[in-house]
Amino acid sequence: MPDVHIAWLAGRTIDQKRKVVERITKVLMEEAGAKAESTHIVFMDIPHTDFASGGMLVSDKNKKT
Numbered sequence: 213m214p215d216v217h218i219a220w221l222a223g224r225t226i227d228q229k230r231k232v233v234e235r236i237t238k239v240l241m242e243e244a245g246a247k248a249e250s251t252h253i254v255f256m257d258i259p260h261t262d263f264a265s266g267g268m269l270v271s272d273k274n275k276k277t
Contacts, residue, residue, distance in 0.1 A: 213251070213252070214244065214246045216240075218253065218254070218256065220258065221257075222260065223260075236251075237253070260274060
């Protein structure tokens with residue numbers, strides 16, 4: 213039973229998430245023999261204010277660009 217957790221910055225649409233779910237499930241079925249009904253995918257949408265890279269919050273980096 214694959215249990216996939218995806219942590220990424222918030223901002224993806226529900227349609228984007230649907231496509232990701234479909235493709236990841238398909239790959240796990242084809243390459244690992246997983247059953248679709250046993251595959252779990254969890255999205256953890258992290259606010260830009262709660263993620264830092266290179267010593268700076270992403271929300272602050274976005275203000276500079």
